[in-house]
Amino acid sequence: MEYENENEKLNISNENLSTKKNRNYFDKSINEVKYLKKTNVKSILFRIFIFLLIILLLLFRGHVICIIGFINCYLTWPFSSPVHIKIDLLNxxxxxxxxxxxxxxxxxxLLGPxxxxxxxxxxxARNSCISLxxxxxxxxxxxxNNSKEFLEKNYPWFLxxxxxxxxxxxxxxxxxYFLLHYYGGIFLDMDLYCLHKLDGLFNYLDNRVSSDQHIFLAVKAFPVGISNGxxxxxxxxxxxxxxxxxxxxYxxxxxxxxxxxxxxxxxxxxxIQIQLNRSLWNSILILDGKENMIGGKTNTPIFKHLGSGSWHKADDMIFKNIPMNIQRQNQTFSISIIVFIIFIFIFFIGRNKNFIKVIFRFIL
Structure with a gap:
């Protein structure tokens, strides 16, 4: 009897163990199914996100190209740009x-009303420049009227x-840009009052070119690029x-x-075009020096800038309120941006080790 009782206990124990194993296996299977479902949902959402991103890039590819050029100009100008000259304009x-x-x-x-x-x-201001x-x-x-006639006659494709x-x-x-391209010469904003003759500057530029070459001069702008005024x-x-x-x-x-x-x-x-066309740098000069900048109401050696700012909008205050010392620290400013972008990239990739693999797998 004892032997039979022991066998019964052993059988019951084995059955309980088997039941536990089956239950554990069942629970494990359920968890795996839940995990796979979550993984599949994440994969589907990720694919949808990448697909929508590609669609957006295709729809707004023009904006993307322009913004890339803009960022390139801001990041590279402080390190590499056309020749900047400092000359005594009055002598x-x-x-x-x-x-x-x-x-x-x-x-x-002067267009519009x-x-x-x-x-x-x-x-x-204009009369002062004409008289000098x-x-x-x-x-x-x-x-x-005459602007439209000029474009109709010479650049009808742009109308x-x-x-x-x-x-x-x-x-x-x-x-x-069209006027200078077609006629050459000098362009001046209406709010630039001429204080001094520009003959010396024209002669200086003429002496730097020959019959088969070109020359272009503009004033350095803040914080990067040139002024087109x-x-x-x-x-x-x-x-x-x-x-x-x-x-x-654009x-x-x-x-x-x-x-x-x-x-x-x-x-x-x-x-942006200056930075994208480095082969032209030998024919481009940037008039350097804070004293020559024509932003706001200010006097330069050759101009009095009335600083009308007729086109400035509310968001222009964001640019005006940037501390002026950044102008003297353009390289530090650009380095900071580059380091920040690299840090974000490394941080993101570090947390998503399979990110690049998944993208390539999705694309291919």
Missing amino acids: LSTKPVEHEYIPRRMHHI LSKSPPSSWLS HSNFEEHYYWTD KSWNSYKTNVQKADALR FMISTRNHPLLERVIKNLEL NRNFLLPHATIVISAGPMCIS
């Missing part, structure tokens, strides 16, 4: 040069884009050709009014 030789490669032509632009009743201060340069070949005053600009500032920004150029300069060919690409809405204006046709538009 340059005015002795006539043998060859005048830069046409002595002066351009001013203001062209019908220009501010008296702007008219005084009465020896120039031509003084152009571009308004809505649709020009008419699509939301602001007259964008039209004026774009037009100045004062530019001197030979006719058909390849930089201006690159700019006008890319204006249609004619986009970048959400913020200030960003849209400066990137679509403003100073960042031409600054």
Whole structure:
């Protein structure tokens, strides 16, 4: 009897053990199923995210290209950019040069309602420049009518884009590149009052070129790039050709009014092209020196800048309120941005070790 009882106990124990094993196996299977479901859901969501990201990149590829150019300009300009010159503008030789490669032509632009009743201060500023340069070949005053006629005659392919600009500032920004490309000479904003003759500067530039070369000069801007409110150029300069060919690409809405204006046709538009076309740097000069910068109401050796700021929007205050000492620490500023981007990239990849593998697996 004892033997039979022991066998029964052993059988019961084995049955309980087997039941526990089955239950554990069942629980484990359920957990595995739940894990697989979670993994599959995550995989599906990740694939959907990548798919939507690719779609967005395709739909907004133009914006992406422009923003990449913008970021490239901000990051690389402090380390590598065209030749920056510091010269005594008031003591340059005015002795006539043998060859005048830069046409002595002066351009001013005023579009929209203001062209019908220009501010008296702007008219005084333009007249000051004309009177000091009465020896120039031509003084152009571009308004809505003759600007449109000029484009219709010489650059009809751009008329649709020009008419699509939301602001007259964008039209004026774009037009100045075409004018300098076609006529050459000097472009001046209406709020630049001339204090000194520019003959010496023209001669200085003429002496740096020959008949088969080009020259382009603009003033350094803050914190990177150039200002397009004062530019001197030979006719058909390849930089201006690159700019006008890319204006249609950059004619986009970048959400913020200030960003849209400066990137679509403003100073960042031409600054981006300068950074993207390094082969042209030997024909580009940047007038350096804080004393020569024409931002805001200020005096330079050759100009009094009235600082109208008629196009500045609310978001422009973000740029104006950047501490001015960054201007003297551009390299530190850019290094900080680069380090931050690298840190975020490494941190993200470190936490998602299979991220790149999954992307390639999904794409392939």
